[in-house]
Amino acid sequence: DMKVTQMPRYLIKRMGENVLLECGQDMSHETMYWYRQDPGLGLQLIYISYDVDSNSEGDIPKGYRVSRKKREHFSLILDSAKTNQTSVYFCASSLSRLGGRNAEQFFGPGTRLTVL
Amino acid sequence: TQTVSQSDAHVTVFEGDSVELRCNYSYGGSIYLSWYIQHHGHGLQFLLKYYSGNPVVQGVNGFEAEFSKSDSSFHLRKASVHWSDSAVYFCAVSAGYAQGLTFGLGTRVSVFP
Incomplete structure (x- = not known):
């Protein structure tokens, strides 16, 4: 069953705490992504990972870092979370780098993060 | 840098109507x-999706979209909507390899019976 999973689904943290969002996929996809979704701003790309330990900044990487030690797992880390990082975070994966015929992205269900 | 514009924030249609979402x-x-x-x-x-070839592409659940290079558009259409089509469409x-997607702000479609 082709699936992208995200844990946790809901998270409340205090400002300054560290946050770990986890994403998994069972499709052996090379490329994985983290986006955040905010009202009025749509989805914005935070980071891309092309494979294990091969990561690249997206459009809004500031305040975030990522880790990919296994092809099927991609983590988003917020060191010392800020209130403006309250958002819904989506992980996605695709078979190959975008531009090719197999570039459809599969999205997880999202993690709703609230930073108080 | 690529940008995407979806001109309609919200579209309301009745079940069985056609719909076109602009991009x-x-x-x-x-x-x-x-x-x-x-x-x-x-x-x-x-x-x-569209990358090359026939500018009219078919998708799931009766959706299709047409690419126009001259208009820089990729409008989505469905001939007869169902209540389950109520959703936000992005x-x-x-621009190609090694880049993520740039999304429009979305169009919310509300289908009434």
């Missing part, structure tokens, strides 16, 4: 275009 993009080179649907409280699901573009 315009700006980018000078080869481009990859796609549409995604997001039901309330869920992640995005892929509907269809147009997305990518």
Whole structure:
């Protein structure tokens, strides 16, 4: 069953705490992504990972870092979370780098993060 | 840098009506275009894509989209909507390899019986 999973689904943290969002996929996809979704701003790309330990900044990487030690797992880390990082975070994966015929992205269900 | 514009924030239709959702993009080179649907409280699901070839592409659940290079558009259409088509629809573009998707702000479609 082709699936992208995200844990946790809901998270409340205090400002300054560290946050770990986890994403998994069972499709052996090379490329994985983290986006955040905010009202009025749509989805914005935070980071891309092309494979294990091969990561690249997206459009809004500031305040975030990522880790990919296994092809099927991609983590988003917020060191010392800020209130403006309250958002819904989506992980996605695709078979190959975008531009090719197999570039459809599969999205997880999202993690709703609230930073108080 | 590529940009995406979805001119309608909200569209209301009745079941059985046709619907067209507009998407315009700006980018000078080869481009990859796609549409995604997001039901309330869920992640995005892929509907269809265009990269090259026939400018009219068919997607899932009766959706189709037409690419126009002259108009820089990739409008999504469905001939007869169902209540389950109520969702937010996102147009997305990518300039090619090694880049993520740039999304429009979305169009919310409300289908009434």
